[in-house]
Amino acid sequence: MTKNIGILGGMGPLATVKFFEKVVLNTSASKDQDHPRIFIDNNTKIPDRTEGILHGGKSPLEELIASARLLESLGSDFIVMPCNTAHYYYDEIVDKISIPFINMPLETLRHVNKVYKGKNIGLLATTGTLETKVYDIEAKKLDIDLFKPEQDQQEVVMRFIYDIKKGDFYSRFDDFLLVMENMKKSGVEVFIFGCTELSVSIGLHNLKKEYICIDPMDILADLSIVESGCIKLND
Numbered sequence: 607m608t609k610n611i612g613i614l615g616g617m618g619p620l621a622t623v624k625f626f627e628k629v630v631l632n633t634s635a636s637k638d639q640d641h642p643r644i645f646i647d648n649n650t651k652i653p654d655r656t657e658g659i660l661h662g663g664k665s666p667l668e669e670l671i672a673s674a675r676l677l678e679s680l681g682s683d684f685i686v687m688p689c690n691t692a693h694y695y696y697d698e699i700v701d702k703i704s705i706p707f708i709n710m711p712l713e714t715l716r717h718v719n720k721v722y723k724g725k726n727i728g729l730l731a732t733t734g735t736l737e738t739k740v741y742d743i744e745a746k747k748l749d750i751d752l753f754k755p756e757q758d759q760q761e762v763v764m765r766f767i768y769d770i771k772k773g774d775f776y777s778r779f780d781d782f783l784l785v786m787e788n789m790k791k792s793g794v795e796v797f798i799f800g801c802t803e804l805s806v807s808i809g810l811h812n813l814k815k816e817y818i819c820i821d822p823m824d825i826l827a828d829l830s831i832v833e834s835g836c837i838k839l840n841d
Contacts, residue, residue: 607835608642608835608836609642609684609833610642610682610683610834611629611645611684611686611833611834612644612645612646612678612682612683612686612705613625613645613677613685613686613687613688614673614685614687614692615646615648615687615688616647616649616650616651616652617649617655617687617688617692618650618771618803619650620770620771621688621803621805621806621823622688624688624805625686625688625802625823625826626644626646628823628824629644629827629830632827632828632838632839633831633838633839634837634838634839641836642830642831642834642835645681645682647673647676647677649669649673652670652692653665653666653669655689655692655694655734656691656733656734656735656764659694659734659737660734660737666695667698670687670699671698671699671702674699674703674707678703678704678705682705683705683706683834684706684707684708685705685706685707686708686826686830687710688710688802688826689802690710690731690741690800691732691735691738691740691801693709693711693740694734694735694738694740706833708830710822710823710825711741711800711822712744713822713825713826714741714800714820714822714825714826715741715744715748715750717820719748722796725795725796725818726751726753726793726795727750727751727752727753727795727796727797728752728753728794728798729752729797729798729800730763730785730786730797730799730804731799732763732764732767732800732801733760733764735801740800741798741800752798753792753793753794755789759785759788759789762778762781763782763785763804766778766781766807767801767804770803771803775806775807775810779807779811782807786817795818796818796820797817797818797820798822799820799821799822800822805821805822805823808821
């Protein structure tokens with residue numbers, strides 16, 4: 607018997623679409639009925655996470671909890687959330703639901719620790735994710751040191767992220783690539799793309815050709831398939 611997946615989405619909408627696509631494409635299926643049932647709340651009314659956390663903007667917590675509860679009421683057996691920054695509120699959301707909630711940053715770090723142990727790991731993410739240490743807290747438990755962009759370089763990353771949200775995938779890409787090159791020269795061997803907008807850029811710009819790129823959405827999609835009781839293509 608399979609389990610129903612609940613996707614707490616809308617952060618941003620394109621990332622939600624891409625995550626859904628990854629689950630579908632990575633499932634071993636010969637017919638519609640072999641796929642897991644998925645409920646998606648593409649809740650674009652969730653306030654900006656970085657603004658809410660760092661700059662006194664409206665908190666997204668109320669909408670995040672509302673979405674989680676909606677997905678539970680629809681029949682989801684567990685929830686996933688393809689947004690890294692929003693995991694700052696993970697514990698508070700878990701407290702308001704009674705179904706499991708897979709933690710994307712935690713599972714990403716477990717994967718990195720298993721596959722790339724001993725490598726220098728770079729984290730590319732929103733300033734909200736970096737400042738709230740969404741990844742750092744779990745990384746410390748696994749004895750992983752995370753390298754991050756310098757402040758001026760982080761501003762470049764943020765501009766690139768918000769351009770992607772606007773549908774502009776190209777105008778600041780060269781600037782973003784320079785950030786990666788600078789981090790690589792500083793010793794970074796593996797890059798975690800800890801923002802779902804950045805995840806979209808991996809395939810779009812064929813970044814895996816030149817860099818070791820870890821996409822948390824890939825890891826979360828595969829875990830979702832396994833948890834649902836369906837089969838991954840590489841099984």
